Amino acid sequence: MTTNGQVRYGESATPEGGESIMKRPRSWLETVKIAVCVTLATAWLMPAPADARTLRYAVTTFGEENLDPTVTSITASLGVAGPLWDWLTEVTADGKLQPGLATTWKPSGDGLTWVFRLRQGVKFHDGKEMTAEDVQFSLMEAFRRPEAKSSRAVQFRKGIKDVKVVDRYTVSIHTATPWPTFPFDISNQPGIEGIVLPKHYVQKAGWTAFARRPMGTGAYKFVRHEVGTAIEFEAFKEHWRTPPKFDGLRIIVVPEAATRIAMLKTGQVDIADVSLDEVPELERSGLKIAEDPQPTSVRIHLYGTYYDNAGPIGDTRVRQALNLAINREEMVRTLFRGKGKPAAVFPPAPISIGYPRDLKPYPYDPQRAKKLLAEAGFPNGFAIKLFSLSTGGFAQFQQVAEAVAGYWEAIGVRTSIVPTDLGAFRPLYMASPQSPQVVGQAGVFVTTGRLNGADDLNIWWTRAGKITQLANNVEELAKKAAASRTVEEIAQTVEKAFQILYKDYRSVPIADVSGTLWAYGNQVADVKVRPHRGYITPSLATATAAR
Amino acid sequence: MQRYIAGRLIQSLLTLVVISLFVFGLVRLTGNPLDVMLPLDAPPDLRHQVSQQLGLNRPLHVQYLLFLQSLIRGDLGTSIRTRRPVTELLWQRLPNSLKLIGASMVLVLVIALPLGVLAATRKDSFWDVAARTLALLGQSIPTFWAGIILITVFAVRLELLPAGGDQGPEYLVLPAMTLGLFGFMLAGVVRLLRVSMLDVLDSEYVKFARIKGVSEPAVVWKHALKNALIPVVTFVGFYFGILLAGTVVVETVFAWPGIGRLAYEAVQWRDYPVIQGVVLLVSGITLATNMLVDVLYAYLDPRIRYG
Numbered sequence: 129m130t131t132n133g134q135v136r137y138g139e140s141a142t143p144e145g146g147e148s149i150m151k152r153p154r155s156w157l158e159t160v161k162i163a164v165c166v167t168l169a170t171a172w173l174m175p176a177p178a179d180a181r182t183l184r185y186a187v188t189t190f191g192e193e194n195l196d197p198t199v200t201s202i203t204a205s206l207g208v209a210g211p212l213w214d215w216l217t218e219v220t221a222d223g224k225l226q227p228g229l230a231t232t233w234k235p236s237g238d239g240l241t242w243v244f245r246l247r248q249g250v251k252f253h254d255g256k257e258m259t260a261e262d263v264q265f266s267l268m269e270a271f272r273r274p275e276a277k278s279s280r281a282v283q284f285r286k287g288i289k290d291v292k293v294v295d296r297y298t299v300s301i302h303t304a305t306p307w308p309t310f311p312f313d314i315s316n317q318p319g320i321e322g323i324v325l326p327k328h329y330v331q332k333a334g335w336t337a338f339a340r341r342p343m344g345t346g347a348y349k350f351v352r353h354e355v356g357t358a359i360e361f362e363a364f365k366e367h368w369r370t371p372p373k374f375d376g377l378r379i380i381v382v383p384e385a386a387t388r389i390a391m392l393k394t395g396q397v398d399i400a401d402v403s404l405d406e407v408p409e410l411e412r413s414g415l416k417i418a419e420d421p422q423p424t425s426v427r428i429h430l431y432g433t434y435y436d437n438a439g440p441i442g443d444t445r446v447r448q449a450l451n452l453a454i455n456r457e458e459m460v461r462t463l464f465r466g467k468g469k470p471a472a473v474f475p476p477a478p479i480s481i482g483y484p485r486d487l488k489p490y491p492y493d494p495q496r497a498k499k500l501l502a503e504a505g506f507p508n509g510f511a512i513k514l515f516s517l518s519t520g521g522f523a524q525f526q527q528v529a530e531a532v533a534g535y536w537e538a539i540g541v542r543t544s545i546v547p548t549d550l551g552a553f554r555p556l557y558m559a560s561p562q563s564p565q566v567v568g569q570a571g572v573f574v575t576t577g578r579l580n581g582a583d584d585l586n587i588w589w590t591r592a593g594k595i596t597q598l599a600n601n602v603e604e605l606a607k608k609a610a611a612s613r614t615v616e617e618i619a620q621t622v623e624k625a626f627q628i629l630y631k632d633y634r635s636v637p638i639a640d641v642s643g644t645l646w647a648y649g650n651q652v653a654d655v656k657v658r659p660h661r662g663y664i665t666p667s668l669a670t671a672t673a674a675r
Numbered sequence: 676m677q678r679y680i681a682g683r684l685i686q687s688l689l690t691l692v693v694i695s696l697f698v699f700g701l702v703r704l705t706g707n708p709l710d711v712m713l714p715l716d717a718p719p720d721l722r723h724q725v726s727q728q729l730g731l732n733r734p735l736h737v738q739y740l741l742f743l744q745s746l747i748r749g750d751l752g753t754s755i756r757t758r759r760p761v762t763e764l765l766w767q768r769l770p771n772s773l774k775l776i777g778a779s780m781v782l783v784l785v786i787a788l789p790l791g792v793l794a795a796t797r798k799d800s801f802w803d804v805a806a807r808t809l810a811l812l813g814q815s816i817p818t819f820w821a822g823i824i825l826i827t828v829f830a831v832r833l834e835l836l837p838a839g840g841d842q843g844p845e846y847l848v849l850p851a852m853t854l855g856l857f858g859f860m861l862a863g864v865v866r867l868l869r870v871s872m873l874d875v876l877d878s879e880y881v882k883f884a885r886i887k888g889v890s891e892p893a894v895v896w897k898h899a900l901k902n903a904l905i906p907v908v909t910f911v912g913f914y915f916g917i918l919l920a921g922t923v924v925v926e927t928v929f930a931w932p933g934i935g936r937l938a939y940e941a942v943q944w945r946d947y948p949v950i951q952g953v954v955l956l957v958s959g960i961t962l963a964t965n966m967l968v969d970v971l972y973a974y975l976d977p978r979i980r981y982g
Contacts, residue, residue, distance in 0.1 A: 189940070191944075192756050192757075192944070193756055193757040194756075194757060194758045199758075274724070275728065277724065277725050277728075281721070282720050282721050339758065354767070354932065355757050355767065356757075356764075356768075356932060356936065356937060356940055357841070357932040380840060380930065381930060382839055382840070382930040383927050383930065383939070384839075384927055384928045384929075384930070386823045386826065386928075387823075387826060387838055387928055387929065387930055388839075390826045390830050390838035390839070391837075391838045391839055391840070394830055394831055394834060394838055396830075396837055396839070396840065550710055551707070551710045551945060554710035555706075555707075555710070
């Protein structure tokens with residue numbers, strides 16, 4: 129307690145050493161406290177702090193709230209039910225592949241079959257052992273059934289021809305075409321398709337019951353779900369790795385950022401979603417920050433640059449000028465509070481297969497940018513729209529748009545920011561590149577990169593992505609990468625494609641930042657966040673309790 | 676009276692049908708749920724498949740008729756976001772909102788009744804000005820900001836009350852204070868009661884009671900207040916529906932799991948069935964409350980009779 133009677137966070141309101149409040153002058157704050165206590169008698173009903181062994185995590189939203197991972201987006205399967213699952217393989221924060229539920233894996237000579245040897249003694253939450261039959265069920269039935277709509281259900285439906293049980297702990301997976309990155313694709317990083325679901329339980333209870341009471345092999349088992357409010361788990365003591373240090377886990381939805389932070393400061397929760405803006409205040413309050421090991425790629429898309437009607441941005445010199453106008457170092461230092469680094473390409477992350485490590489971010493040179501605009505026939509600049517697309521999870525769309533608009537205005541590019549959200553922008557985006565409202569314009573965009581750089585190449589840059597094609601001169605390389613037999617070959621091809629895109633200034637990469645952050649309080653000593661596409665829930669089993 | 680109630684019931688049902696048509700059409704103008712549910716890079720095959728599963732690929736009039744057909748059976752459909760029956764979600768959340776509104780109303784009445792009476796009986800005095808200023812202050816402060824300030828003071832600084840959630844009666848205090856004391860309710864009741872009391876206190880029967888020698892507290896609290904409460908009851912009844920619809924902000928700030936937050940989440944996700952369900956429920960409750968108020972009129976003022 130301070131001299132003016134103010135109670136600091138974490139201190140008791142009782143005077144130290146048993147000193148009586150009545151013995152010294154009462155401060156105004158104490159008077160207010162007493163008055164409030166009398167007026168609000170309910171305050172006396174405050175319960176004792178929640179069980180010290182329960183880890184409490186406040187999230188912004190549960191998103192799509194169906195606990196069946198086969199029919200939901202990644203938000204639900206990882207954000208809400210993440211603690212329930214384990215993956216066949218695991219990718220570390222530095223991109224290394226390591227055993228998970230599978231201990232070894234080997235491709236056949238023709239690249240069309242993968243043989244996986246499973247870990248013995250892994251148990252589902254009902255105590256039954258996980259076997260090859262469960263893996264077969266998960267890959268052949270669960271994620272391939274017509275209702276399945278996990279983010280890569282279509283790819284798995286087309287790519288996997290058959291899964292055979294060789295013995296109790298061995299499966300052979302037969303693919304339609306060589307799939308050299310398959311062990312990466314069933315890891316924790318890209319999504320949910322690498323988890324193993326309990327065949328016996330789903331077959332007995334059905335998918336609807338499974339969605340209400342899901343079960344996996346993860347470090348926490350399901351207890352209770354209040355839709356839109358909270359989900360509770362209990363530590364799974366028989367977990368094959370290390371059982372969690374906390375006895376329970378309660379995830380609650382707190383949409384308002386100020387409330388989340390207040391709950392964290394008062395010890396009502398132990399971990400909370402936070403944004404970069406809030407980091408300085410949180411650190412001043414003595415709270416610790418955990419970062420997603422996989423950076424979030426912040427960039428500006430230039431739409432339809434390869435079309436005749438792309439306008440000024442159809443000219444390489446203009447695109448170069450738009451890039452040279454941006455002071456990336458300054459943006460990282462100020463806007464992103466130093467938690468990131470300037471980016472040369474998007475979106476592959478440093479852990480992605482094919483990440484072009486040798487490319488350096490474009491320099492900041494506004495004078496040269498102005499000259500390039502003049503050379504391209506725009507000495508007085510031109511007008512461009514900059515869509516600021518808020519997709520949630522990243523709080524600084526508008527600030528990025530304002531900063532970029534400021535840099536572009538400085539070289540004479542008159543930038544009008546158009547704030548929008550996914551629901552409103554998507555129809556325009558879907559119509560792109562034909563849509564005149566989008567072609568020739570720019571947009572702030574934020575995503576995390578995929579583990580396989582070839583996927584990002586396809587989705588963002590080529591016709592295969594259909595709605596997101598941002599260039600047309602890397603089609604062949606993307607096809608070559610897709611048909612490659614080895615991971616090394618894919619890496620080389622993808623890297624080459626990104627070098628071409630870099631040379632052509634097809635986009636305006638800004639920075640790779642720690643876009644997803646969590647703050648944790650005094651009860652938690654540490655959390656080791658694994659790459660899970662920006663979700664911490666599957667990593668909460670690694671949280672250690674403070675003494 | 677019975678004929679009146681039956682007529683009002685039919686009128687309310689017709690209103691609900693019109694509302695259902697409006698909400699069904701308007702909600703579809705806000706965008707397609709697939710645009711929010713699926714990632715931007717979702718392949719067209721997946722879009723088509725999900726659209727089919729949710730029945731969004733059917734013509735609008737077919738979708739509406741199916742919705743009405745289910746509505747008659749008491750089935751409001753299945754939430755697109757959670758895949759749970761909408762009625763189940765509404766029944767889970769409604770008690771929480773009613774608890775919050777009830778607590779805020781009690782709080783308002785406990786504060787506003789003495790304030791309104793005080794302001795009227797001591798017209799133009801310090802107490803009158805203070806009561807009106809307090810009411811104006813509460814009305815001028817946005818509930819969102821008030822909620823954050825209450826959290827900062829009572830949860831973070833004084834550590835007296837929890838900042839958010841719903842795990843016990845103490846969690847109700849701050850949201851109820853925010854909903855009741857800030858916004859139009861407290862101000863409305865205080866002002867309305869003051870004006871109504873002034874009117875009643877000036878009436879012939881009150882003067883007669885005073886002449887008869889009835890004590891002043893009995894005149895005010897027993898004779899005048901009962902009649903002065905009639906417009907207040909109308910206002911509170913009318914405001915109940917507004918409060919129910921307006922819990923969105925308070926429930927979001929305090930992470931209170933009620934109808935308001937359900938609506939907030941549903942709008943974010945373009946969860947058509949849930950939005951429709953919430954609007955119909957709130958409309959239904961508003962219509963029912965208004966009807967109840969009309970019936971209460973007859974109790975409070977025996978001169979009022981419906982034929």
